[in-house]
Amino acid sequence: MLRFVVIRLAQLLPTLFGLSILLFAWVRALPGDPAQALLGDRATPEAIDRINETYGFNEPLLTQYGMYLAALFRGDFGESIRMHEPVLSAFFDKLPATIELSVVALAFAVVVGVPLGYIAGRRAGTNVDGGIVVLSLIGSVVPVFFLALLLKYVFAIELEIFDSVGRQNARLDATHTTGFYILDGIINVQFAAAWDAFKHLILPGLALGTIPLAVIVRQTRGAVSEVIHEDYIRTARAKGLRSITITVRHVMRNALLPVVTTLGLQLGLLFSGAVLTETVFALDGVGQYLYQAIQDRDYPVLQGFILLIALLYALITLLVDLSYGFIDPRVRES
Amino acid sequence: MAFRTLRRASAASVIALYLLAVSGCGTTDPPENSGQPDVDAQQECQDLAAQVEDGEDSADDRNDAGGETADTFIFGSSASPITLNPLHASDSDSFRVAHQIFETLVEAEPCGPGPSPLLATDWTSSDDGKTFDFTLRDDVTFHDGTEFDADVVCWNFEHWNNQPEGMAQSADITYHWSTLFKGFGDDSIYESCTTSGDSEVTIELNEPFASFVNALAIPAFSMQSPEALEKWGQIEDGGDPTATEYATAHPTGTGPYQFSSWNRGTSVNLTAFDDYWDGPPKTPHVTIKTIEDPQARADALRTGDVDAFDLVAPGDVPGLRDEDFTLIHRPSYNIQYLGMNQAAPPLDDLRVRQAIAHAIDREQLMKSTMTPGSEAANQFVPPVTNGYSDDVTEYEYDPEKARQLLEESGYEDLTIEFNYPTDVSRPYLPSPQDTFNQIRNDLQSVGITVVPVADQWSVYLSKIHGGEDHGIHVLGWTGEYNDADSFLGAKFSEETPEFGFTDQEVFDQLAEARGLPTPEEQEPAYQEANEMIMDRLPGLPLGHGVPVLALAPRVSGYVPSPVEDESWDTVTVREE
Numbered sequence: 001m002l003r004f005v006v007i008r009l010a011q012l013l014p015t016l017f018g019l020s021i022l023l024f025a026w027v028r029a030l031p032g033d034p035a036q037a038l039l040g041d042r043a044t045p046e047a048i049d050r051i052n053e054t055y056g057f058n059e060p061l062l063t064q065y066g067m068y069l070a071a072l073f074r075g076d077f078g079e080s081i082r083m084h085e086p087v088l089s090a091f092f093d094k095l096p097a098t099i100e101l102s103v104v105a106l107a108f109a110v111v112v113g114v115p116l117g118y119i120a121g122r123r124a125g126t127n128v129d130g131g132i133v134v135l136s137l138i139g140s141v142v143p144v145f146f147l148a149l150l151l152k153y154v155f156a157i158e159l160e161i162f163d164s165v166g167r168q169n170a171r172l173d174a175t176h177t178t179g180f181y182i183l184d185g186i187i188n189v190q191f192a193a194a195w196d197a198f199k200h201l202i203l204p205g206l207a208l209g210t211i212p213l214a215v216i217v218r219q220t221r222g223a224v225s226e227v228i229h230e231d232y233i234r235t236a237r238a239k240g241l242r243s244i245t246i247t248v249r250h251v252m253r254n255a256l257l258p259v260v261t262t263l264g265l266q267l268g269l270l271f272s273g274a275v276l277t278e279t280v281f282a283l284d285g286v287g288q289y290l291y292q293a294i295q296d297r298d299y300p301v302l303q304g305f306i307l308l309i310a311l312l313y314a315l316i317t318l319l320v321d322l323s324y325g326f327i328d329p330r331v332r333e334s
Numbered sequence: 335m336a337f338r339t340l341r342r343a344s345a346a347s348v349i350a351l352y353l354l355a356v357s358g359c360g361t362t363d364p365p366e367n368s369g370q371p372d373v374d375a376q377q378e379c380q381d382l383a384a385q386v387e388d389g390e391d392s393a394d395d396r397n398d399a400g401g402e403t404a405d406t407f408i409f410g411s412s413a414s415p416i417t418l419n420p421l422h423a424s425d426s427d428s429f430r431v432a433h434q435i436f437e438t439l440v441e442a443e444p445c446g447p448g449p450s451p452l453l454a455t456d457w458t459s460s461d462d463g464k465t466f467d468f469t470l471r472d473d474v475t476f477h478d479g480t481e482f483d484a485d486v487v488c489w490n491f492e493h494w495n496n497q498p499e500g501m502a503q504s505a506d507i508t509y510h511w512s513t514l515f516k517g518f519g520d521d522s523i524y525e526s527c528t529t530s531g532d533s534e535v536t537i538e539l540n541e542p543f544a545s546f547v548n549a550l551a552i553p554a555f556s557m558q559s560p561e562a563l564e565k566w567g568q569i570e571d572g573g574d575p576t577a578t579e580y581a582t583a584h585p586t587g588t589g590p591y592q593f594s595s596w597n598r599g600t601s602v603n604l605t606a607f608d609d610y611w612d613g614p615p616k617t618p619h620v621t622i623k624t625i626e627d628p629q630a631r632a633d634a635l636r637t638g639d640v641d642a643f644d645l646v647a648p649g650d651v652p653g654l655r656d657e658d659f660t661l662i663h664r665p666s667y668n669i670q671y672l673g674m675n676q677a678a679p680p681l682d683d684l685r686v687r688q689a690i691a692h693a694i695d696r697e698q699l700m701k702s703t704m705t706p707g708s709e710a711a712n713q714f715v716p717p718v719t720n721g722y723s724d725d726v727t728e729y730e731y732d733p734e735k736a737r738q739l740l741e742e743s744g745y746e747d748l749t750i751e752f753n754y755p756t757d758v759s760r761p762y763l764p765s766p767q768d769t770f771n772q773i774r775n776d777l778q779s780v781g782i783t784v785v786p787v788a789d790q791w792s793v794y795l796s797k798i799h800g801g802e803d804h805g806i807h808v809l810g811w812t813g814e815y816n817d818a819d820s821f822l823g824a825k826f827s828e829e830t831p832e833f834g835f836t837d838q839e840v841f842d843q844l845a846e847a848r849g850l851p852t853p854e855e856q857e858p859a860y861q862e863a864n865e866m867i868m869d870r871l872p873g874l875p876l877g878h879g880v881p882v883l884a885l886a887p888r889v890s891g892y893v894p895s896p897v898e899d900e901s902w903d904t905v906t907v908r909e910e
Contacts, residue, residue, distance in 0.1 A: 037792035084576040165634035282630040
């Protein structure tokens, strides 16, 4: 097991190295430059030169890359050109919001998707199956920003059921220890604050959750429809086991394996920062910060954030692979 | 079979839904003027200021009427502040916080850009524009208990002039000192600061700077606590001054609010300074919340997540007004203009530029693309500026004349490139796409073919400023203090790739005006400069935009300022 982890982590290094080169080249290939973006309408040729000098943008590319790599080895991801805050701390500052949103979105997708997938799988080929599949396609077909705006207008503005903007009502003056607002509310025994933070995630979670929902429904449906035709299910029925027992202990346990894989991958994808959802609901997460960085041509942020997201995604996939061993004894043996 | 039909039908309906959604975007026609009332921003501002002064809007009256006031005023800003030390900032969000925590020697007068007493109660300037005497207010203390006196003023000036080398002297960080004082140490025009007792201080410059006192209203020149700076504000060699402990956690001023906490990227929290010299502020807590998306900001106001927000988009104004939100119009202190690159023929022909000037209906442009109260411009400085001239050449809207001029110059079938930014909103240019559409329509109706070149903001700027081929473009500028140089200096002091303008006479005229020792002497010189510029027409001034603030009806006591010098100590929020 340990060998497995070490090998996987070692394999990560060349990937990240290659990615850092690609990112370095890509940000510099974007038209426009950070000096111009920073100075805005106040730009003068002298001021632009001064900024380029300060950040070394006038140096030859290889030198710039060398300095960047050297800093990276020291754990120094640089500073945002616009915000002047260290990229690494900005990333970990924004990550909790994105994680919270992703978890809520995924939870919704699982809670709604797995049962729907099961029903569709059991009744494969019928109208019910068709209807469920089409419903789940909403996520893949309807653009997230449209759904986000629609939900916001109907439920937050017209019906006033949910709050629309931000992660929490500023007037609550909640204490934040971890940056995960729901968790903070619980830890600090400020349950109203925790509930408020959760309420702020309902609409964005719903909007964002439609993306993994489609995948989860299809995956579960496929897995279930396969498993129920297996011999051992026929045996179980023949043995006279109750329907519930068959469903939970035999069908779902086997069907869920591919679904778990999907969950891990979906979570990783969501982490890469639901940019549009975060923007519409003003959730201060990685996606929104990255979007602003693209506008600003903020090279250190673009390079650093994307590298860190890739790292995070790779770690999640590793965890998913490890979890196989726990779920499926057949994998453990090999 | 049925299943397949069902799938097709649902797919079709989803596609239809999607098309419906995206059809709302990217209209080619500018919005109709939906019967907006005429707004006189200046008058509105004067009325608000008078109300606040008379105390009509005070919390006491409201309490008498039986209402409670809320504990916190929440303001929605469009971007996060970059630093809380205003010396090293130039963005309006950092300054917005600075206006609550810090104070300057003078502040902008109510509703105007000129100076009004604040930490200095009186001042005189010498005839040569180099020596300035200030009488300071008594009984002012900093948030950390330090006394404010003449020594503190000199300490601050010396501190600004002697910023460590490296980032602290970089023009993009310490923008205002380096631009207005032309450098640091021996390179700057600052000479010395001497005190006479606790309340008298004299600043000496080695070159005349007629608008020195006006410029002191800029938040970059806020008085800061020497003790706090010495304790927390040490900048390492070449280090980043915006990241010191002082700038991120201990900004210490004399203003009505003191720093409480900064949740970077999300909100800044301030709390009342009870020993403020003018009495504690009416609302004990202030939160400035960052909401980047303009739509989300407006929605936050609707749901009560914020009590006010800035820079309302023109398209949102009627809706918010219909929903009974209070709209406050800042008297304008900016300019929107159409630049014409003389390095790209035939824009080097004056008649072509004049033709373009006559072809554009500026009144209509303001009505249909800008917020109410925005007015057409006839020169590059707003009317309240010292140096505004009543005698500039006017280019009235006259499409016939435009066609005539084009014919005369041999360009009846002119084709020009029109650069504009796509994803930005500035106080002088809230909806670039609408402005572009309107101007393009005007130009096309006199026979000019427009080739649109739309770009993202930083790409757009690098084309305009970077000397690449560009034709006409739309841009603008916001003034910061009462001086024509605040507008003209940046654009017409020397040849720039933006305009391809090489008229040495204008450069000389501006240099001369800048060097005159008093605003009174500068006035005719700047007027002449404005007249010269409008004759040579490097660009066409289009209008002065009125930035709009939206407040919830429960908010009162907010007085706007054209240079955003807005302190919230008079604001109250009624509890609901």
